[in-house]
Amino acid sequence: MTSLVSTSHLQLAAFALGTVGWILCTFSMGMVEWRVWHVDNTTVISSGIAWVGIWKVCFISYLHISPGYKEQFCHKFSGYDSFIPREIYVAQGLLLIAMFVGLVGLTATVFALRNVYMGIAHKTLITRFFLVGGLCYIFAGLCVLIPVSWNFYSVAQNQSISFPPSYYMPTSPAAQDAGAAIPIGIVAVILLLLSGTFSLSYRFPVATNTTVNPDGINLPSAVSEQEQSQEIRTTSRVIL
Known part of the structure; x- marks a missing residue:
């Protein structure tokens, strides 16, 4: 039978790519640099730049407008x-x-690889774990793709x-750019989709047992005893 380890190289790569993709997904979620606003009013926003994330908005201000912060002002949503x-x-x-589903995918892949590298040749268990891991990776990648694209x-x-006055933010920026969280999210999507594809491509190795006859010739096990005995009788008749 073909070695389990030799048939799971892509799945090992899927685990590595999925891990990096999940980390990038989590990292981008916590970043505030989703949108970079360029504003004209620099009285409060001293640098003229504000960062709008999915959890809060922040900007640099030399005015003491936030308790405990003399330079950076942040307001959570x-x-x-x-x-x-x-x-x-x-x-x-x-x-x-995406963070939760990606973690489930990583866990399923770890269990599958554990069985592979420990030599536990349980076809149903291994293939199902890789299937669950692959589906979770792809679903997590789609969950990241939608907000990043939008x-x-x-x-x-x-x-x-339309920020309220307490946020000290203008209603609209003079211009805005995509922050670092968006390209990081795009990379996370690519890695998660690749890892999902690799996990779903796993095929359990097929057993090919052979038998050895007295002359040292390997015979496929698929040859039945009846066919072998018939061949022996035919040979005996020819000799007689």
Whole structure:
């Protein structure tokens, strides 16, 4: 039988890619640099640049407008803020789902690889774990793709957000760019989709048993005893 380890190289790569993709997904979710706003009013926003994330908005200010912070002012979003656009709400939910589902995929892949490298030739167990891992990777990648694409579209359209006065933010920026979280999210999507594809491509090795006859010739086990005995009788008749 072909070695289990020799048939699981792609799945090992899937685990590595899935791990990196999951880490990048989690990292981008916590970043505030989803949208980079360039504003004209530098009285409060001293640098003229504000960062809009999916959990909070931040900017640099030399005024003491936030307790405990002399330079950076951040205001966290709450679930009751009606001014938050839908793409941010969607990003919050889908990225949390992606983080959880991706972790399930990593766990399933670890169990499958554990059986492979320990030589536990349980076909159903191994294939099902790789199947679950692959589906989780792909689903997590799609959950990241939707908010990343939607927020990138909003940046390209220079869409505004009606922040309340307590945020010290203008309603619309002079211009805005995609922050670092968006390309990181795109890389996470690519890695998760690749890892899912590799996991789903696993094929359990097929057994090929052979038998050895007295003359030292390997005979396939598929040859039945009846066929062998018939061949012996035919040979005896020829000799007689």
